[in-house]
Amino acid sequence: MQFWVYILRCRDGTYYTGHTDDLEKRMAEHAQGLGSDWTRRHRPVELVWCEDAPTRYEALAFERRVKNWSRAKKEALIAGDWKRVGYFAKPPHERPSTSLGTNEIVDLQMTSDLQESFVPSEVEARMRGVGEGGR
DSSP states (O other), rough: EEEEEEEEEEESSSSSEESSSSHHHHHHHHHHOOHHHHHTOSEEEEEEEEEEEEEEEHHHHHHHHHHOOOHHHHHHHHHHOOHHHHHSSSSSGOOOOOOOSSSSOOTTTTTTTTHHOOOOOOOHHHHHHHHHTTO
16 A cells, blocks of 8 residues: 655645545545645645655654654755755754855755755655656
């Protein structure tokens, strides 16, 4: 059986992260306002990212991890930008300075070493390898 971790963008720009074993059915439930109080109150929603996982345990573990991420880190994941995910994985005081130092806009030239220094979790490493296969 295949499981999915997904991120929805709600009408107000917030994100909802979930997991399921039937992505089409779950998206239909969110569209109808069933199953999640958050998405029911913030419809319509749009699927902006999803990735498969081999077990429910891995899907749930990745969902729980992503739910706690900052908006900027989730947007980096949605964009498939692992360099930015790695940047936002660091505590703010350990991040290289941006030109203004007042926001989370990343100058990727300044952070070229971040990809090498980021060590993803087992789930992220597996999903990163799967995602690079061109799906």
